[in-house]
Amino acid sequence: MSVTRTKPQPAPADTAEASAPTGARAWIRDLGMGMRFAAGGGREGWVRTILTAVGVGLGVALLLGAASVPYLTDHRSDRSSAREAADRMTLAGKIKRSDTTVLMRDTFTTFRDRSLEGRFVRAEGGRPVLPPGLGTLPGDHEMVVSPALRDLLDDPGARLLKERFRDYRVTGTIADAGLVSPQELFYYAGSGTLTTHDGAYRAARFGYDMSEPLNALLMVLVVLICVVLLTPVAVFIGTAVRFGGDRRDRRLAALRLVGADARAVRRIAAGESLFGALLGLAVGTVFFLAIRQLVAVVDLDKVSAFPSDLRPVPVLAALIVVAVPLSAVLVTVFSLRSVAIEPLGVVRGGAPRRRRLWWRLLLPVAGIGILLAIGRVSSTDQDINVYAIATGATLALVGLSTLLPWLLESVVARLRGGPVPWQLATRRLQLSSGTAARAVSGITIAVAGAVALQMMFASMHDDFNRVTGQDPHRAQLTVNSQVGDGRLAQRMIDEFRHTKGVKSVIGTVSTYATRPGPVAEGDIPPTTTISVGTCATLRELARVGSCHDGDTFVSHTGDRKMNDWVDESARPGKPVDVGPGDGSEAGQELWTLPAGTRTVQARPSPTGDKVDGILATPGAIDIAKLTEATTTAMVQIDPKVPDAEEYARNTAAHIDPLLDVMSIKAVNRDKQYASIARGLQIGAAATMALIAASMLVSTLEQLRERKRLLAALTAFGTRRRSMAWSILWQTAIPVALGLGLAVGGGLGLGYVMTRMIDKQVTDWWAFAPLTAGGAALIVVVTLLSLPPLWRMMRPDGLRTE
Template identity: 95%
Template sequence: MSVTRTKPQPAPAVTAGASAPTGVRAWIRDLGMGMRFAAGSGREGWVRTILTAVGVGLGVALLLGAASVPYLTDHRSDRSSAREAADRMTLAGKIKRSDKTVLMRNTFTTFRDRSLEGRFVRAEGGRPVLPPGLGKLPGDHEMVVSPALRDLLDDPGARLLKERFRDYRVTGTIADAGLVSPRELFYYAGSDTLTTSDGGYRAAKFGSDLSEPLNALLMVLVVLICVVLLTPVAVFIGTAVRFGGDRRDRRLAALRLVGADTRAVRRIAAGESLFGALLGLAVGTVFFLAVRQLVAVVDVDKVSAFPSDVRPVPVLAALIVVAVPLSAVLVTVLSLRSVAIEPLGVVRGGVPRRRRLWWRLLLPVTGIGILLAIGRVSSTDQDINAYAIATGATLALVGLSTLLPWLLESVVARLRGGPVPWQLATRRLQLSSGTAARAVSGITIAVAGAIALQMMFASMHDDFNRVTGQDPHRAQLTVSSLAGDGRLAQRMIDDFRATKGVQSVIGTVSTYATRPGPVPEGEIQPTTTISVGTCATLRELARVGSCRDGDTFVSHTGDRKMNDWVDESARPGKPVDVGPGDGRKSSQILWTLPADARTVRARPSPTDDKVDGILATPGAIDIAKLTEATTTAMVQIDPAVPDAEEYVRNTAAHIDPMLDVMSIKAVDRDKQYASIARWLQIGAAATMALIAASMLVSTLEQLRERKRLLAALTAFGTRRRSMAWSVLWQTAIPVALGLGLAIGGGLGLGYVMTRMIDKRVTDWWVFAPLAAGGAALIAVVTLLSLPPLWRMMRPDGLRTE
């Protein structure tokens, strides 16, 4: 009897064998299995999936919002351009009157810091062209207003604004096509007295691009803003897909019992993350669509938008849809390289290796090198290498986030002893510093980028915030009319002085005064100005000394050439022509400058203008003769009177609706610069809210992972206060190190960017408020995590199945 011995054959594995799929088919099968596990793994699995979906969804919503900015700005610009008169700048004065032409005049006003813009219109024929949003032009003393302005006029709290337009009847509403945004305060007002001589211009059609190209320095700033706001979002999405990794690893170890190899398990884990990421895409889209509807009714820092304009650029939207799930798969697969998942539920971390520093330094060094290689950028440059700037800044900021895990590991490895809360926190960080580093990497990037931005803003502040030299202490408003005469000037002075809240009025009537007589061929007729005002007014314009009605003066500014030119016309005892100055002798209006006119030194007016030429009091000249004069009134208001400025604007509107009322400001801020700063504030607020949410979600996830451990510590007598302090230290240590790294990296990046725009650093302490904000964020996250902490410390946390 013989026995044949054969070699035992292993049982076929699930993922092995000739029939087992390989390559792409294996990926598809395992990713699908992981998605089914995520959807059907019970309460614990769904908690992790929901956390991932919410985290990814917040990031996706912000990315979709950022992807909508190009479309939004283009449409806002298109809407603004569509209502501008075509060829206004190139064919000014050359458009002939016709049955279709319209006379227009731009007007601006404010109401309690809210800007209103409008157009006075007058049809010159029976078939006038219409601006977008209008069915017909308003008639004389009629108005067509935007919906937001209509609501404001109906508001009982805007009684003063309604009083300003009391002479106009609202006859219609401007459609969306004629508005830049739904909250814009805009109107068209009809006027039968509008002419080209009082600032009107003729329009034969609409649609003209009057926008200015963005300054090169501001373009660099915009590129850096995009990098600073979006890089933390990308980092946060990468962190969100790893929520609940420890529990997932233990659960996936059971798959080894049915023959799944390590690579298959990693792919299945990636499938779970993929499911959360896809769900996050859906959640983010819902968030985005919800917020998109709010932008029409919520005026965020005076910025609103039509929902139809908030639309992601298709290419960018497609990139987000592809990149988010792909990053979820890659991050999961890479994170499992150091984890050994074995049968029977055994999960062992790989042999701890000290994190390498060289490649972490390579990223920021490469980024800084790219920025230095770009060279200097000046405001006159026509084109900049935006992609190189974005790449360099992104590498520098991402490099800081890669340095943080190495720094945190190196620091906590040396921490020993201390109180119980400190030991609990440091021991946890020593065991798993990577999770804590990932949680604060977003705030590290955000603070570093914010420091660089603030350094750039401070360095270019003087370029876009011009000191006007105006003195708002002497007067706060200036009112002017292109078409005026002595009677209008006197009415302005009298009415403004009688206006509630007005302390004083500086009113003048000005016109040109030319030296009469023939002029040699090739020479210019000697010309100066004559300004008529009371003695009190003239004292604001020159150092006249003693003055009484009937006196005249010759004002010099101190410039010798200008003084000589004034003296060519203003000759005491000699006549000057104060007529229209059209060269015809019949239209001359001669007035003789008294022989006793004194020469005085001009002083800056409240608007920082030095008025030279002839200064005269009303008793010295009949101001009714000054038919081609301009009228100006500078008004000083009482700050103790509420709405004093609104009363002045109302008075001006009742004198003449076309009077220009301007605020006297010590600093004039560039509109493009102000717009960028405003959008930065909105974006920064959204990014910081996302970072706060990410830190909170990450903290809650870490607490959920350690639910049994927390309950066990409590059962052994650990005080609740010690547990709370341990959570605080566990958050504070990584954030403190991250902030320190952000301060150093941000100052370095800010210096390089400031050098790029050929400026010098004006403030090295811009990081102080940002660091304080980071500390406040720690406190907020800790306080919000305490209620879940108390709940997880209950004895039922020891229950297991």
């Protein structure tokens, strides 16, 4: 009998384990499973998914809007340049008149703080070139207007504006190609008498870039604005993908019972977040498209845009599409690194290690170091490293948000005792300070950035807000005419004096006065100005003392050389030539300056200028002889009369539509600076609204997570008032710590940025209104969260399945 021995065979390998995918295949499988769980997780899963989608969608909409800014500004600038005459900076006489040339003159006016811009046009031939947006050139006393101006003229409340254009008939509408924005008030008006003597220029073709390069200091400011407005958005998106995290972790524990390992569970959780992020991309796109249509009809702080202009730059749009889902996956996996998900629903948060400070300090220190290494930036610099500035500012602000969890944990760990609401709030923060820190990190970054921006704005204020020296208390409007007719100039002054709402008029008729006689070749004949006005007017221009109609004066300023030149031109008892000044004897208009003319000292006029030369009253000279005169009227209006300024502007338009009417201002603000400030206000409003929504959604999500606990507390007799105060403290403590951190970090960043542009800090209290805004945000979020709180405190919240 033989015994056959066989070699023992190894036990068969687990077929499921052998066939389990690894690497990229495992990621694809588990992410797909997580997405299916999110889509088919019932009411509970959909609530969390919708919260995530809405939160991510709000952030995506704002990011898409920011990605559209380059395209928006470029196309607005292109349309503005396209309607400018290509040769507008060339003298009209040097452009040959032809069958296609057009005479044009710019005009500006305002109506109740709304600016109107227009062009007077006159065709010089039968085939005139047309500016963009026009099918035909308007004829004499015809107007082609923008749609917004057409609607304004049809508005019964704009009766005074319609009266201003009473001599013109609207014959058409400017197409979009000829407008900078849909709400722009722009027009073309035909004139049958327009000439180059009226200040018109000749256009042979259109297309001229009038834009100016951005000042280097403003470029630094723009970079910081972009960082401040967009960094909180990125933080908010990272917070949104964590909504419902605690409840999700408990649900994922069941997957351990069917054999999923810890890594697979994390990937499945990332898949759930990925589904919410992808849905958020779709929701954000819908929000963006809705806002895109809204910007055409809403004039937000005098800013509007065509929907076609709000188009994200393709590269930036692609970056958003990739970065948002990727960040959702990474944030979820990173957040689960200290969470042990075990079978039977046991979730262990790991050993509660204290957060470390040293690595959190590296980010802000690195950011400040980069900014300091850039050195000083002057307004004349052409090459600025905007990427280094953006990187440094971003690291500094993000570093503050990484410091907040450590600060919050350190503070709340030391809080003991107090009233019941205080204990409920502090105990909740001690158990889960990370959630509260995430909710507040957005406002921390926003306030810190806003403090830095406010410090920069304050330090740059004097560079872009120039004191004009004008006195708006003595006059509010100045009207200038190039009319070469003294009689018409006198009519202009008289009509203003009889206009409703006008208190007084400082009107002068001015021309050049030249000393007659031969002049050596190459020399300039002594010349000064002669200004004719009433005694009341002359008292506003010089310290004339006693004055009667028929008197004359010679006005001196503080410049001795100019005074000597005036004395050579204006000699009492000697003639001066007040004619057109063409150099011929036939063109001379001699007038003798009376022998008893006194010398007086000039004083600043309401426009801030000092008028030197000859001052004469109407009785001393016949202004009809001043054939090349210009007229200036400084108008003082009665603030008690409604629309007094509009009546004055209407009078100017009826005298001559080409009159230049300008407001007298004590401070003149740079247009680029004003545009950036306006953009900051709009962006800040959108960002703060997003932060408020973030805090509200986060608070509601935390309440939903604790629904059973809230109901249990109510069942044990906890008062509603105590619960409401606990919610307030639970919001206020993190926000207060975040604001304190933001103030310190913002002041530091602001100092470094101000030093970079070589300015001095002029406003160390820039944080005061911002902290008040943060306090108001606490109250608003608390009030909005009370109705859901009352619902969740009902006894049915104890019911479970």
